[in-house]
Amino acid sequence: MENSLFIRSAFSLPVERPPVWMMRQAGRFMKEYWEIKNKYSFLEMCKTPEIAADVTMLPVNLLDIDAAILFSDILVTGEAMGGDLSFTNGIGPRFANPVRTKADVDNLQTGVLDKLQYVADAIRVxxxxxxxxxxxxxxxxxxxxxxxxxxxxxxxxxxxxxKLMLHNEPELAHRLLSKIAVVTADYLNLQIEAGVNAVQIFDSWAQALSWDDYREFSHYYIEQIISRLNRKDIPVISFCKGSSVFAPMMAEAAPDVISVDWNADLLTIKRQLPEGIAVQGNLDPHILYADKKVIKERILQLFERMRGQDGFIFNLGHGIMPDIPFDNVKYAVELIKEFSY
Incomplete structure (x- = not known):
């Protein structure tokens, strides 16, 4: 994979054009996704390697993007630890047994890789x-x-x-976070061993935290996880909603790439980061609802802003929304692939 545009950009090496992939690219904005989803529950899709592979391959075959991302969910670690997880249309994920007391935290397991083997199996397929x-x-x-x-x-x-747990029972919060961090590092190493070429850590709700709370209750654990990864030749991407604020701190954990939300100027963020850390992002996903001339204008504006910068991967500031027109996404990818420095 050393010649891949995505891998080269992730390691801040020169490329002829920015690579493109999009968060939630294998998702609900595609009718082909619904043809599969209408036959199976969401967790069945995640836990059946052939089906997870089918969904992962949709944007590869239909959009011709520069990197695939495993079809799964961020909450499979919580389920493996003992959470009673379900997904309901229109409601989203639910844990029927919330973790709110010391006994609840103590009951969570950390030696759970056997329960996540279906993910390694999907990666191989x-x-x-x-x-x-x-x-x-x-x-x-x-x-x-x-x-x-x-x-x-x-x-x-x-x-x-x-937040009540963070502020009123910080020791309990740290105990819970420590357990999740152990499982997360083991789980990412399982994926690396199974054959992924890069890994991304998603902190989807970090923007709920103040600067000090982010350092203590999020950044500290991401730093631990990254330090434990078997990352030789495997770029590590760190993403959070709030990265436009937290990027300088995120860099302290030494990821290869920081994925930036759409609330900041990407070049300004890049210049704040240590040499050798790439950036990913950061088009506002809502732009993909707009007319094609607007999509083109905004993408080219971003590319001109990043011209001459090694270490730039095109992505959205967050995931594709379910009702974004497929044709607009396809148009954006085709436009990006025609671009050259």
Whole structure:
């Protein structure tokens, strides 16, 4: 994979054009996804290697992107540790047994790789299907984000219960986060051993935290995880909603790439980072709802801003929304692939 545009950019090496992939690229904006989803539950899709491979390959075959990302979910680690996880259309993920007491935390298991073997199996099937054409990205949820789902029992707008634990019972919060961090590092190493070519850590709800709380309850654990990865020739991408604020701190954990949300100027962020750390991003996904002339204008504007910069991977500031027109996504990818420095 040393000649891959994505891998070269992730390691801040020169490329002829920016590589492109998009968070949630194998998802609900494609009718082909729904043809599969209407036959199986979400967890069945994640846990059946052939189906996970089918979904992973959709954007490879339909969009011709420069990197595939494993089809799975950030909460499979929480489930493996003992969470009773379910997904309901229109509601999202739920844990029927929220983690809110010392006993709840103590009951969570950390030696759980056997329960995540289906992910390694899926990676092997996907690698076979990709046949060396493009890299495969593995991923995991960051400890704070996984913790928030476990504590809240599902999605939350204000993370009240999670923040109460951070502030009123910090020792309990650290005990929970430490357990999740151990599982997350083991899980990412499992993916690397199974054959992924890069890994991304998703801290989807980090923007809920203040600067000091982010350092203590998120960054500290991401730093631990990255330090434990078997990362030889495997770029590590760190993403959080809030990266436009937290990027300088995120760099302290020594990822190869920082994926930036759309609230900042990407070049300004890049210049704040140590030499050799690439950036990924950071188009506002809402742009993909707009007319094609607007999509073209905004993408070219970003590319002109980043002209001459090694270490730039095109992506969105967050994932594709389910009702974004497929044709607009395809147009964006084709436009990017025609670009050259």
């Amino acid at each position: 996907i690698r076979e299907r990709l046949n060396g054409k493009i890299p495969l990205i593995g991923f995991a949820g960051a400890p704070f984000t996984v913790m928030s789902y476990l504590v809240e029992g599902g999605s939350s707008k204000d993370f009240k219960l999670t």
